[in-house]
Amino acid sequence: MNFTDYQSKSRATAKYPVIGHGVIYPTLGLVNEAGEVAGKIKKVFRDKSGEISAETREALKAELGDVLWYLAQVATELDLSLDEIAEYNTAKLLDRQARGKIHGDGDNR
Numbered sequence: 749m750n751f752t753d754y755q756s757k758s759r760a761t762a763k764y765p766v767i768g769h770g771v772i773y774p775t776l777g778l779v780n781e782a783g784e785v786a787g788k789i790k791k792v793f794r795d796k797s798g799e800i801s802a803e804t805r806e807a808l809k810a811e812l813g814d815v816l817w818y819l820a821q822v823a824t825e826l827d828l829s830l831d832e833i834a835e836y837n838t839a840k841l842l843d844r845q846a847r848g849k850i851h852g853d854g855d856n857r
Contacts, residue, residue: 751830758820774821781814 749757764773788808792800800808823830844850849857 751834754816755820755824755830758817759824761817762821762824764821769825771822771825774818774825778815778818778822781811781818785811785815 762774764777767773785808788804788811792798792804796804820830823833841850844857
């Protein structure tokens with residue numbers, strides 16, 4: 749499946765309240781789901797000596813799918829395609845790499 753297909757198919761399942769602006773609800777969902785991914789990784793190091801089991805991997809796959817769903821909805825609400833976002837991000841990172849600025853911090857490096 750490609751990003752365009754995913755974004756279109758996932759949109760058919762997007763049923764959520766509009767809170768002020770349509771982007772608010774899916775943005776809050778995105779942050780929540782990303783936190784769930786982080787929590788599962790944290791517990792890998794706390795409880796499993798850093799070893800990611802097959803069961804944990806499957807749980808992470810499910811959570812990452814939720815992250816992707818919310819990301820697709822945020823993008824759609826902003827009239828952006830996931831393809832456009834991926835292309836922009838790749839070009840930005842390759843440009844930083846070419847200029848020796850892949851490390852460090854700041855958006856405009």
